[in-house]
Amino acid sequence: MADPAAGRPVTVTASGGTLKAVRVTDAGGGTLTGRAAAGGTRWVSDRKAVPGTSYTVEVTARAADGGESTTRSSFSTPEPERVNKLTLAPGKNTTVGVGHPLSIVFDRPVTRKADVERQLKVTTSNGTEGSWGWVKDWSGRDRADWRPRAYWKPGTKVTLEADLNGTDSGDGWFVRDYRTGFTVGAAQVVKVDLDRKRLTLLRDGRPVRTIPVSGGTPGGDKRSWRGTAVLMAKEGTINMNSETVGLGDAYDKMVDHSMRLTWSGMYAHAAPWNARHFGRANMSSGCIGISDADAASFYGQVRVGDPFEITGADTKGVIAEGNGYGAWNVAWPAWRDRSALR
The missing domain is CATH 2.40.440.10 (L,D-transpeptidase catalytic domain-like)
Structure with a gap:
């Protein structure tokens, strides 16, 4: 086994022969799924190891002569010095108007924005085109909004899978995943x-x-x-x-x-x-x-x-992106450029 560190996948390598089965469980009974690679001599978990967690690794290997053996080992990752959390909007299972973005406000600064954004999966019921954009919230905190290219179509169902558990934001670790979903109402x-x-x-x-x-x-x-x-x-x-x-x-x-x-x-x-x-x-x-x-x-x-x-002709300016939900005041190409993955 190699690289049993928080924020990295768990890797198991056969020392002669091939891997027949690998099971990685945490203290709470959760399982890290994974897949074999390199012709069955290496196994890599799909998810990253989480900080402050103990894992048990059970490996069944097949030797060159056809014999099988099972070994067990364990490792623990250190507790995180800082934990990052987030607030999601809209609320789960709500119905909102056609202009509401999917918005995430982070408790702590996010300096590794690309690493975080890779873990954010948005699914819509009708293949809506949209993009994440990073803004500074009015509170001064980092915020990521996902907005469509144009207003949502009525009836669109939107879900977010934020598989952040074990992700380092740069100023704190995420120690859980998040899920939310909402429906778009009348136009x-x-x-x-x-x-x-x-x-x-x-x-x-x-x-x-x-x-x-x-x-x-x-x-x-x-x-x-x-x-x-x-x-x-x-x-x-x-x-x-x-x-x-x-x-x-x-x-x-x-x-x-x-x-x-x-x-x-x-x-x-x-x-x-x-x-x-x-x-x-x-x-x-x-x-x-x-x-x-x-x-x-x-x-x-x-x-x-x-x-x-x-x-209006006499106003004090255009509403900023972070002053409420002002993303619609940014042209679509410029909004896409605010994604950390472009």
């Missing part, structure tokens, strides 16, 4: 025209309703972002405090029907205090303000993952 897109101060909900490309709105105040830090945002969460009634988004003491209030669009604090929400400005002027602190009645019904119509395509 809904929200178009927000800040110049005309209106929002239009499209379903299957057809307008369902149009709502007068008030966006961010022109000319300063209270302007709205432009570009494509993806509805991250429907948070309901929440406290909004301007100090948390760098706007001093401009506001501190409870806000109904809150729909998060970015990590930096851009929402679509009910804003009855701005009623006189809906459809007439952009006078919010950066969010998309809607009347109570319109916000209540619109909140019930949209789904997490629905894209909001926001246009």
Whole structure:
């Protein structure tokens, strides 16, 4: 046996004769499957040995004279100094809108991005073309998103097999595998025209309703972002405090029907205090303000993952990839180039 180290396949070599059977098990009863190579004189496990684990190796070999013998040995890999974990979105067995990427945020820095990306297998029910891209999350952590070339087709089923157990991220080991899957719902897109101060909900490309709105105040830090945002969460009634988004003491209030669009604090929400400005002027602190009645019904119509395509002449810039799910603001060729395997 050679190279019984964490992060490497287990290799068993016959010292004369050939290998008839190899069984590698860990202390919990799990098995490392593998296959014979080099004419049956070598066996290599399919998966890597995991740090902090004891293994038993049982080998049955056939000698040149036809005799067989079985030997047993064991080895242990050292405990990892650091463990890396991750957070997956969307949640398992959820149904999301056509703009939601498959997103992985890592607890620790990933300096061996190619090694990690090789262990991430995305399967779709209809052969959707897509690519991983590495971004810096708003939290400052490393993040990998898998997005299609264009919005998902409704009904697409997506699964992720992240066979990371035993993979070194460069600043910590993964000590488990991850699985998730989700389904894509109806084809809904929200178009927000800040110049005309209106929002239009499209379903299957057809307008369902149009709502007068008030966006961010022109000319300063209270302007709205432009570009494509993806509805991250429907948070309901929440406290909004301007100090948390760098706007001093401009506001501190409870806000109904809150729909998060970015990590930096851009929402679509009910804003009855701005009623006189809906459809007439952009006078919010950066969010998309809607009347109570319109916000209540619109909140019930949209789904997490629905894209909001926001246009306007006076905005504070395009939504960054890591500020929520901003990958749609990167052209497809440039997004593919963000894969660590290109």
